[in-house]
Amino acid sequence: MPLHSEKRLNKLKAQLIEIAGNENVDDTTSGRLVYSYDATPNFQALPEIVVAPRTAEEVAAILKLCGETSTPVYTRGSGTNLCADTCPLKGGIVLLMKHLNKILELDRENLTITVQPGTITKEISDLVEKDDLFYPPDPSSMKISTIGGNLAENSGGLRGLKYGVTKDYVMALQVALPNGELIRTGGKLTKDVAGYDLTHLFVGSEGTLGVITEATLKLIPKPESQKTILALYQDIEAAGRSVSAIIAHKMIPVTLEFLDQDTIKAVEDFAHIGLPTNVKAILLIVQDGPKEIVDRDIHKIAEICRGEQAVDVRLASSAEEAEELATARRSALSALARLKPTTILEDATVPRSEIAAMVRAIAEVAQKYQVRISTFGHAGDGNLHPTCLTDARDEDEMNRVEEAFAEIFEKAIELGGTLTGEHGVGVTKAPYLEWKLGKAGMEVMRGIKQAIDPNGIMNPGKVFADKAKQRMVTVK
Numbered sequence: 001m002p003l004h005s006e007k008r009l010n011k012l013k014a015q016l017i018e019i020a021g022n023e024n025v026d027d028t029t030s031g032r033l034v035y036s037y038d039a040t041p042n043f044q045a046l047p048e049i050v051v052a053p054r055t056a057e058e059v060a061a062i063l064k065l066c067g068e069t070s071t072p073v074y075t076r077g078s079g080t081n082l083c084a085d086t087c088p089l090k091g092g093i094v095l096l097m098k099h100l101n102k103i104l105e106l107d108r109e110n111l112t113i114t115v116q117p118g119t120i121t122k123e124i125s126d127l128v129e130k131d132d133l134f135y136p137p138d139p140s141s142m143k144i145s146t147i148g149g150n151l152a153e154n155s156g157g158l159r160g161l162k163y164g165v166t167k168d169y170v171m172a173l174q175v176a177l178p179n180g181e182l183i184r185t186g187g188k189l190t191k192d193v194a195g196y197d198l199t200h201l202f203v204g205s206e207g208t209l210g211v212i213t214e215a216t217l218k219l220i221p222k223p224e225s226q227k228t229i230l231a232l233y234q235d236i237e238a239a240g241r242s243v244s245a246i247i248a249h250k251m252i253p254v255t256l257e258f259l260d261q262d263t264i265k266a267v268e269d270f271a272h273i274g275l276p277t278n279v280k281a282i283l284l285i286v287q288d289g290p291k292e293i294v295d296r297d298i299h300k301i302a303e304i305c306r307g308e309q310a311v312d313v314r315l316a317s318s319a320e321e322a323e324e325l326a327t328a329r330r331s332a333l334s335a336l337a338r339l340k341p342t343t344i345l346e347d348a349t350v351p352r353s354e355i356a357a358m359v360r361a362i363a364e365v366a367q368k369y370q371v372r373i374s375t376f377g378h379a380g381d382g383n384l385h386p387t388c389l390t391d392a393r394d395e396d397e398m399n400r401v402e403e404a405f406a407e408i409f410e411k412a413i414e415l416g417g418t419l420t421g422e423h424g425v426g427v428t429k430a431p432y433l434e435w436k437l438g439k440a441g442m443e444v445m446r447g448i449k450q451a452i453d454p455n456g457i458m459n460p461g462k463v464f465a466d467k468a469k470q471r472m473v474t475v476k
């Protein structure tokens with residue numbers, strides 16, 4: 001059902017053209033179809049109009065218009081999110097950030113970079129590294145994801161264990177609010193306690209509160225050296241125990257990634273880099289910093305892994321080999337996605353000490369529901385990616401997949417964890433959010449949403465579940 005009558009839609013289109021220019025407003029079926037889905041399997045819905053504003057002021061004017069006309073707004077970076085967050089479930093407009101893609105300033109005195117939201121994440125990393133600076137958050141999608149998407153999802157990456165995630169590098173934002181106001185939060189300041197921390201309210205808000213139109217990010221000095229090892233296991237639980245043991249020995253590597261045998265095989269088949277496919281699990285471990293410290297840590301970590309029954313520990317022989325291994329790990333989702341028609345990846349997260357228990361629980365759930373689940377992820381952060389290889393056309397199997405994931409979320413929470421460590425709630429985890437936040441927590445969230453977006457135009461249908469249970473709905 002179209003949201004607007006033809007007459008109202010034509011009027012809205014004319015008003016949007018007035019704001020953003022004729023060439024930046026598209027209501028053709030083919031134009032709308034492109035933005036009807038994102039990287040989340042099984043979700044699709046057509047927006048009524050696609051708009052690509054050129055400035056923050058245009059974004060603000062569009063939001064004001066949408067507020068006045070009760071038009072849903074689905075802000076979109078590159079559409080790589082995995083929780084249906086950019087799927088325009090209730091029609092309205094898709095607001096594309098593609099023109100707001102400039103790097104505005106690299107401040108070498110304050111060690112900050114100021115960018116527009118449509119800037120590709122890797123462009124930021126590559127640019128600052130030329131100056132021996134470092135922007136650590138590195139989601140595996142960084143070659144295509146935008147910084148606006150990273151901020152709105154509070155994305156993490158392979159370097160999260162030592163360096164944290166996107167929220168840890170945000171100093172200031174400019175945000176367009178649903179009432180058409182543009183506000184600035186934070187500044188190039190290490191210390192700033194003036195008022196509520198609005199900067200971090202918008203980080204991770206999944207496009208449900210406002211549109212980030214500019215961000216100032218913190219940079220740090222680039223580490224001077226790094227080393228990578230692979231620890232190989234014939235016992236998955238021994239790999240899980242190694243993760244806990246490394247941390248318990250007060251070693252904090254940059255990267256501490258887990259891949260199970262299914263994932264290793266898929267990645268090797270995809271990347272052909274000589275990963276051993278006959279082992280049950282691999283830990284990919286990276287340390288960086290001054291050379292002597294890296295040597296010391298890597299030696300000690302290797303010893304810990306051997307002590308926990310690693311069958312072999314291999315050191316990457318060159319920077320190229322180390323990069324190849326990291327790239328291979330980043331391709332895990334793409335590699336697994338080749339195996340079956342539908343790939344559903346989740347990111348249940350537990351305290352690091354519970355990694356072995358969570359890996360065991362995932363295997364038991366897969367067995368119970370007779371579904372195929374491969375597991376890889378940022379084990380050092382306790383952030384696992386149980387990935388179900390399935391086929392959306394098989395209704396019976398999809399029901400079992402849904403039940404299996406519900407049980408995995410329940411187990412993660414029981415172990416002191418959470419539903420999502422980095423991918424966001426979106427539609428897919430909305431029905432379960434109350435399990436994590438409780439009724440009172442949900443009420444606080446609703447109060448914030450109501451205060452900032454009283455007409456509910458920002459990303460409706462996301463984060464707050466429409467109905468108590470529905471998950472993985474296919475929307476035509």
Ligand SMILES: Cc1cc2nc3c(=O)[nH]c(=O)nc-3n(C[C@H](O)[C@H](O)[C@H](O)COP(=O)(O)OP(=O)(O)OC[C@H]3O[C@@H](n4cnc5c(N)ncnc54)[C@H](O)[C@@H]3O)c2cc1C
Nearest residue numbers: 077078079080081140141146148149152155156206207212
């Ligand atoms: C192969 C693959 C690997 C991935 N690896 C990782 C990973 O390692 N770590 C990780 O955390 N995630 C990962 N992801 C998920 C995804 O890439 C991240 O969530 C990413 O941050 C999304 O960026 P995007 O530009 O595609 O945003 P989109 O998908 O376009 O949008 C994501 C959310 O941000 C909102 N949004 C976008 N721009 C703005 C803005 N300017 N203001 C306000 N809201 C905005 C949208 O409304 C939506 O709610 C992966 C995805 C894929 C497909």
